[in-house]
Amino acid sequence: MVFDAPNPSVPGEWFVLYINARTGLIDQVHARITASFLRHDIWMGKWLDYRDCNGLKKERRREFHSADDDGTASHPMTQSPN
Secondary structure: OEOOOOOOOOOEEEEEEEEOOOOOOEEEEEEEEOOOOOOOOEEEEEEEEEEEEOOEEEEEEEEEEEEOOOOOEEEEEEEOOO
């Protein structure tokens, strides 16, 4: 997905969603995030521990990593609580 910048309802210019073919759930997201307070603008997110929430699948935890131009992630920068 590519969005025209600036778009106040979208926190970045582009997003690549990786869907698990077996489960149909989001596995990873690569994105160019355009927040002025971030030191890096390319990020990779990993969705973890899906659970059922009133018939919808909701991830319980996420990890975010800064990434280089090739999408190679560095060490985990943030992790959502369990």
